[in-house]
Amino acid sequence: MPTITPTHYRSVRETTERLCRPLVTEDYQLQSMPDCSPPKWHLAHTTWFFETFVLAEHESGFVPYHPEYRRLFNSYYEAVGERWPRPARGLLSRPTVEEIYAYRRAIDERMQILLEREPTKIATLVEIGLNHEQQHQELLLTDLKHALGLNPLQPVYASEPVPKRAMSPTPLMWQEYPAGVGSIGHNGNGFAFDNESPRHRVFLESFQIASRASTVGEYLAFIEDGGYYRAELWLSDGLRTRQEQGWTAPLYWVEKSIFTLRGAKPLDLAEPVCHLSYYEAEAFARWSGARLPTEAEWETACGERHVSGHFLESEFYHPTAGGDSFFGDVWQWTASPYTAYPAYRTADGALGEYNGKFMCNQIVLRGGSCVTPSGHIRPSYRNFFPPEARWQFSGVRLAKDLT
């Protein structure tokens, strides 16, 4: 049974707001594509989550903070009712940023009271809410990056330079794993989302996996070898998408420089390549004479490793050489479509919509990124995005058959 202290609650909530500190009011409203949400919406929706799933269920004499918010800030919960259309989230100038902060403060106060009064009863829901908020911390930054990145003025999110880290990549080593039956899925210690359970047995044929993520330098060689134009390297849907979108390099590459949350900078060959779609990751792997690992291979290779690496707290906001680990820097596309584990059960009620209903047309990514809160990731964590998505910090770890 989890215990959630008011301090922990405040700490996660404050992190979200601290991430917004560099923003001007105008930034809060940006929605640069339907997949992205404005920072203001992230601030409101994460608050709505506590109001809707905790307060409305467990606060005695609950009164909604505002009669329209239940609808305005519902993301995708059919069981909660109507929703403001996702692609139109950037069209709401009101409530204002200030009103959203007031909403946060009001809900936080009511949550503090409830946390003190009924810590046990609501602990499970609050834990989900805080993990949900951490997911939105990452999305807040990736969505913001997308919006700032298309502005010709190239606004900088964080300008104080991080100390220069001149470094070559460590050599890529292949780690071998024999065939056999293993187990994957959450081991029951600490929090996990429902999609990580139940832990179950899998048979893996023998395989090898790279000791680190692939680098900008390695990906550049793929580009320079004509990789984007060699049909035999691509999935059929990938080739079509590449042509329709005119991809010739990862997202945010502009010739030999790259847009980051700290502004444009030259390509750094040693750092992990990121902002790849699954299609690009898959073509690059094929070009490399390798393939992507399945999520079972990844998790098996990861084992019960200690979680360390470059996360949100490092404030790099960009993958950085030297963080070699299964975790951090870049999410790693696996070869596995996102599906249910054997005997998977969704939660009852609206929260059952959290993960299960998205188990189609998406691919699993593993490992967390440079903007994932460090306490949020674990070996069994399953992130998922459609194969054409590029605005997350998504990269590659190679694998191979062992023959």
Place this chain on the structure above:
Amino acid sequence: MPTITPTHYRSVRETTERLCRPLVTEDYQLQSMPDCSPPKWHLAHTTWFFETFVLAEHESGFVPYHPEYRRLFNSYYEAVGERWPRPARGLLSRPTVEEIYAYRRAIDERMQILLEREPTKIATLVEIGLNHEQQHQELLLTDLKHALGLNPLQPVYASEPVPKRAMSPTPLMWQEYPAGVGSIGHNGNGFAFDNESPRHRVFLESFQIASRASTVGEYLAFIEDGGYYRAELWLSDGLRTRQEQGWTAPLYWVEKSIFTLRGAKPLDLAEPVCHLSYYEAEAFARWSGARLPTEAEWETACGERHVSGHFLESEFYHPTAGGDSFFGDVWQWTASPYTAYPAYRTADGALGEYNGKFMCNQIVLRGGSCVTPSGHIRPSYRNFFPPEARWQFSGVRLAKDLT
């Protein structure tokens, strides 16, 4: 030769900013559809107009205010070069609202100096620039209304109530005009846009025209008679558009109430109906046993009438009963596609793009509206919008053949 005083310049420029005073920062960035622009963009673009067409040409030692603004705030001038895509105007959080106001102040200062030094040389250009700015004052309000109108919170632009004006409409009278040769087009007194010239002769068969715009009450009778569903009343393109868009009433009608810049209010049967597309206006006219006037008929009937009516300065921000006039309250759709007058010539250079290149697929409207600055309208003034446009204050004045 026009004379433009620094005072007049300041007065027009200040009006634009005064119109923005009720806005919160978040409102400045709203773009609710590709046809609309954010208030911030209107503020910047009108300033860009003076910088690009006056200062860049006539200020000695001209240096651009910002290297990117020439592109960012160019609306549609091919001769000026690249343009930021119109549908993405709402995606720029930077420059901030404050930076745009600073831009306005800087350009205004340079303009004041130039106006004092070379009043004659730049007078014609400045006059166009101020008329251009007045057009954007109207658009700023119609675009803002569109954006606020879709927000479920129904934000109010101007909340201080205008005194209630209980009033029935004046009876609709038919004014008759005999067949004959007349002249339309600008008479040369004062400013006019190039598309109003040259004044030229036209032959009109006899006709009659309504003494006032059609009212909400009259339009409601059309609706209640099944007007939206009777195919025989509609143009083919109109019927298709009505079906695709699901139109069953003018824009901003929600059952028996109506969204205005002063908030929602009940339908007022006596006030001029507005926010109609050409298709609706045309179907309504047919249902009425009448038709829309051609622009030559409208201008002939208008004659050299004194310009009076309900304009921006009245601060009604909505058509209001009792303003019976050829001017003000609502733009009146004519039956005339927007084309060139005989011997029409566009200006040389970029300003030649101001009007001429839009002479296709649009319909002329006449008379100005409740958000048109009163000094901006005249009998020969030709406004134009595509037949499906509804977000302007567009209404109907009926006409008939005389037989």
Place this chain on the structure above:
Amino acid sequence: MPTITPTHYRSVRETTERLCRPLVTEDYQLQSMPDCSPPKWHLAHTTWFFETFVLAEHESGFVPYHPEYRRLFNSYYEAVGERWPRPARGLLSRPTVEEIYAYRRAIDERMQILLEREPTKIATLVEIGLNHEQQHQELLLTDLKHALGLNPLQPVYASEPVPKRAMSPTPLMWQEYPAGVGSIGHNGNGFAFDNESPRHRVFLESFQIASRASTVGEYLAFIEDGGYYRAELWLSDGLRTRQEQGWTAPLYWVEKSIFTLRGAKPLDLAEPVCHLSYYEAEAFARWSGARLPTEAEWETACGERHVSGHFLESEFYHPTAGGDSFFGDVWQWTASPYTAYPAYRTADGALGEYNGKFMCNQIVLRGGSCVTPSGHIRPSYRNFFPPEARWQFSGVRLAKDLT
């Protein structure tokens, strides 16, 4: 009062079928874009017209030929009821070609009987039906050309070569017309569509008009002068369309050759240029230091000229040098949007939909083309197509102001 003999009826109907003689069964079903219809559909719809508007109204004991045909072959008559969707006309393999010919024979027999019994009563309707059929004779060929033209095998409609007509164009002369009041519209002699009436007075400022249509050689000079890429020559909507469609030459030009109904052939500089959109025609006119004539100018200049030129009966199926005339070879885009003449009245009932409901978003063309039946055209004839349409035999006759 018109008189329609059974012989005349048969003659028009047989012409349609004769035009189909070169087709293989597979050709009858081709629909290469939503604007085009399959030959089979043209054969059926023209028959449907007689069944629906003549037999169903005037045949005693009328029984529909087939219960589904009323719907399947209704083009756009809302008053007749439901319609099979236009873009799906090519998806009906049944009724077969043979069944459609049987339908024609059956309706023709019933029409013959009725024509003999009640020649006067149905004459007006039959006359419209035969003119309607002639319009579809032209469309049948232009639609077929579009479908054959995209086939890489470049199938030939008519292979027997027409005698080579080596010829330079006649010099282009400018014919001048003084300002004044004139009349346009149908003069009442013989058949005309409702949109040509009533004849009415117009005032024209003085103008001049070209003695012949512009040629391939003249248009080639426009292309070679970069005409397609000079924004200042284009209407705004035209420029956008050109970019979206990638236009760099008229439709059916492939480098220096051109696809015709008689197969590919080299460009012939002397022949009238055709398959231009209004946008191209308009830009070309501007580049030429001229403009397009209004339809009132065209009709005034045409006067009551005898109709002669290269028509369907010449079997050229392509504009050909030497036919200098106001008629034939190519339809000539005018500067006039398609609108109602003063005091225009549509017919009652379904036939009122024939012309009036299309009076929006289209441009008038005059003069007929190389695939117009010669008996179908007259000085007051108004054809109309959207400004982006290129698959008709549409060309240019230049005009100018006289100053």
Place this chain on the structure above:
Amino acid sequence: MPTITPTHYRSVRETTERLCRPLVTEDYQLQSMPDCSPPKWHLAHTTWFFETFVLAEHESGFVPYHPEYRRLFNSYYEAVGERWPRPARGLLSRPTVEEIYAYRRAIDERMQILLEREPTKIATLVEIGLNHEQQHQELLLTDLKHALGLNPLQPVYASEPVPKRAMSPTPLMWQEYPAGVGSIGHNGNGFAFDNESPRHRVFLESFQIASRASTVGEYLAFIEDGGYYRAELWLSDGLRTRQEQGWTAPLYWVEKSIFTLRGAKPLDLAEPVCHLSYYEAEAFARWSGARLPTEAEWETACGERHVSGHFLESEFYHPTAGGDSFFGDVWQWTASPYTAYPAYRTADGALGEYNGKFMCNQIVLRGGSCVTPSGHIRPSYRNFFPPEARWQFSGVRLAKDLT
């Protein structure tokens, strides 16, 4: 090493043509949506396959049958070069049906000669070609059904009635399988596509699987229970697709009747339900308190069963009660996205594109259908379609966890 006799080659080729015998010429050209191809195209493409992959490689002095056919009838092989666009396959009236049959005869003759001369050398390629042709036999019928089904005349492919088979469904039994390591994938006996290999080990948790496919009666209960409108039963993408497409029943259901290749008929509660999308299958399974089997579960439960059931040869052309088997009647959606087996290798060259490049965004179906040639199916056979596809004979076999 396979042996392909000329007789076997002829037999498969003749089957394709026999399936076309009920068609009229007009039917051969139908393409009712981009996913479907015209019968004429299927006839040509399967011939192209032998010409391109067998004759062009192995016939001495090979000369292409027609210079354009390599491009016109290439489906998706990038390595072969340019392709005629898939959605435009129905726009080619030429080559005619007769010319395509001539093409088939010519290639067949050359193939017969080569088969006699070099049976061993080309056996593997010819075997693929014949299996490829069998796939197109099925597609020919499903594509044709789609095209005929939208015709309001409801043309019948095969009119001779099959003897009425009044029958209730057999009771649905659950077959249990214990947890453990098994193997799936082709066992090496006889032909298989590359995507069925290599055979490899999998671990399956215990499960149970239904003894037969779900029936129309069972699916009707889902509909009547509001299944299409209960969001909690649907995947997120499924719900969106259902809403956009307006699904309220399987494809081809019109109220209580159903369109089949033998014409419309009343719903038969006992027959397997078909023409479901994956989304519908998945929602129905959830509503049933069950789930779809993974492909490993399906194949494990199927074991090495003898292939029997209702196939193409039965000439039912529709799923029919009483055929209870793992094979025939309806393809069964599994829960498995289509991905590569461990150590999967594509073939070299163009044929490497046959299967591998489609391993994204598709779902595996198992078992074959009523229009699958009986010799074409086997336990390891993997069919795959996107989750929204409904025009195949696709149904459901339920599975459950064993707990």
